[in-house]
Amino acid sequence: MRVVRNGVALALAVPAIAAGAYLLAAAVLSRLAVEGRPASREGVEVFVCTNGIHTDLVLPAVTDTVDWTIDLPDGDFPGAGRRASHRSFGWGDRAFYLETRQWSDLRLATALSALFGRGPSVMHVYALHSPAGSLDCGVVVLDEGQYGALAAFVRGSFRRDGEGRALPLPGSGYGATDLFYEAVGHYSPVETCNEWTGKALRAAGVTMGAWTPFEDGVMRWVR
Known part of the structure; x- marks a missing residue:
């Protein structure tokens, strides 16, 4: 009986330890700076x-560098x-995006598929007006070369x-101002939607x- 109890305790402890290690790595590495170029004073607002x-x-829908x-x-x-001066881009798991319009729609199978990176990905694109001044957004200014690399x-x-x-x-869109497109790669705990933005x-x-x-x-780096 003691062996059974020990086995159950170990089975419960391993996921908890893994989750703790994941959160610790995220906390440390998200604060560990990969130094970029000095901030530009003029250029494209992203x-x-x-x-x-x-x-x-x-991103702006049209610039001298890119016409989205x-x-x-x-x-x-x-x-x-005509007020749609920008395009927004968000990458993620296809099933999670398309089948989980609200949190109440979330199914265990969908979450597990995303967690283990088994399904295809999509790019969610909105056509929208500039979000300048929004408390939900940070802004960086990129020179032409930087913006070209981002694009x-x-x-x-x-x-x-x-x-x-x-x-x-x-x-596939949630309304008449957005649409999903097929994307490359697979979502996983390592390759998340936010890590795509960071990359x-x-x-x-x-x-x-x-x-x-x-x-x-x-967001800590862009606010």
Whole structure:
């Protein structure tokens, strides 16, 4: 009986230890700076926005460097209108995004699929007005080269057809101002939606934590 009790205790302890180690690593590495380039005073304003759990990059729809309306035409967002000066980008697990519109929709199978990185990913794109001044957003200013590197990272996250076009999932949006597109990679506890944002910013030479699996690990560097 003692052996059984010890086995049960061990079975309960291992996940707790693993979870504790994960949280400790996240806390330490999200504060460990990967030094980027000095902040630019002039250039492209890039917003990093949070809903408290998930972070998005919000980029101008059109600049001299990148015209996102070529990849993501206005027709994909029929409800956005002319005030949609920006596009927001959020990467994540396809099943979790599409099947969990509200927390009450969350199913164990969906959570486990995302946790173990078994399913495909998507890019969630909104057409929206500038979020300047929002308390939910931080802002960084990138020079032309930095913004080009950031845009290349984001573009490279889309799955594309043989002609290089992004692959939308028709009817998948939450409304008429957003849409999901097929993306590359698989969500996991290491490769989270927030780590995708952190990677994008590191690629652009923005000082950022070494690993940013949670939204606070990203936002601390851009506010």
